[in-house]
Amino acid sequence: YILDFRVSENVQLHDNYALLKLTPADGCPLPEMLPGQFVEVRVDRSPSTFLRRPISINFVDYPHNELWLLIRKAGEGTRTLCGLQAGEILNLVLPLGNTFTLPESAQERILLVGGGVGIAPMLYWGKYLKGKGYTPRFLLGFRSDKDLLQYDQFRQFGEVYVSTEDGSLGEKGFVTQHSILNEPFDRLYVCGPKPMMVAVARYARERQLFCEVSLENTMACGVGACLCCVEDTVEGHVCVCKEGPIFNIEKLKW
Numbered sequence: 001y002i003l004d005f006r007v008s009e010n011v012q013l014h015d016n017y018a019l020l021k022l023t024p025a026d027g028c029p030l031p032e033m034l035p036g037q038f039v040e041v042r043v044d045r046s047p048s049t050f051l052r053r054p055i056s057i058n059f060v061d062y063p064h065n066e067l068w069l070l071i072r073k074a075g076e077g078t079r080t081l082c083g084l085q086a087g088e089i090l091n092l093v094l095p096l097g098n099t100f101t102l103p104e105s106a107q108e109r110i111l112l113v114g115g116g117v118g119i120a121p122m123l124y125w126g127k128y129l130k131g132k133g134y135t136p137r138f139l140l141g142f143r144s145d146k147d148l149l150q151y152d153q154f155r156q157f158g159e160v161y162v163s164t165e166d167g168s169l170g171e172k173g174f175v176t177q178h179s180i181l182n183e184p185f186d187r188l189y190v191c192g193p194k195p196m197m198v199a200v201a202r203y204a205r206e207r208q209l210f211c212e213v214s215l216e217n218t219m220a221c222g223v224g225a226c227l228c229c230v231e232d233t234v235e236g237h238v239c240v241c242k243e244g245p246i247f248n249i250e251k252l253k254w
């Protein structure tokens with residue numbers, strides 16, 4: 001779909017993040033969206049950002065007919081998005097990409113790992129898992145306590161463990177150093193900076209765990225036309241926007 005959305009709320013989170021809550025401008029119900037999928041946002045107001053921006057789906061609040069996008073101010077385009085006011089219109093292409101693989105049994109021990117703004121898809125995935133009778137747990141990593149995002153929202157869906165690089169909250173260090181990883185898990189789902197995902201993938205490989213990662217390769221077209229998001233996999237070069245963004249680590253050459 002290519003749809004206009006109205007900003008119903010723009011919640012500023014710390015200095016560098018905003019949570020945009022969007023509702024279809026025509027009042028129609030939201031289309032079905034799956035965890036891990038993303039949208040392409042058109043950033044109209046800025047001349048140098050004519051390409052759409054890929055943003056992961058943070059949450060879908062069907063009762064309120066709202067789609068949540070968590071945005072980190074990185075460049076001009078994302079700054080424009082973070083500055084939107086309630087009532088403004090945003091044009092989105094959605095939903096794009098694939099989804100995570102459901103665990104086979106409710107007994108499986110599941111850990112959802114997110115780093116920085118990479119926590120975004122884990123909120124909706126956690127809600128979805130809980131709704132299907134699974135028991136997700138969350139491991140969230142940030143630079144410091146000032147970067148903590150959506151802790152209370154995650155708490156609604158499972159236990160949350162936090163690590164910060166400077167030790168100002170939770171355990172000090174990277175997510176891969178967190179003591180929760182001494183416990184046995186069956187499945188890991190990961191999204192965050194590439195070095196973090198590579199480290200978690202290595203941890204999972206050593207223990208032969210099922211592990212899926214959400215890749216955040218640079219994207220432009222979002223539909224497999226520009227080839228700027230290509231990832232080298234064991235099956236050759238694939239477009240992350242079309243074949244992903246979710247990949248089992250067995251497919252990746254990390």
Ligand code: FES
Binds near residue numbers: 220223225226239
């Ligand atoms: Fe253009 Fe993937 S973003 S091919």
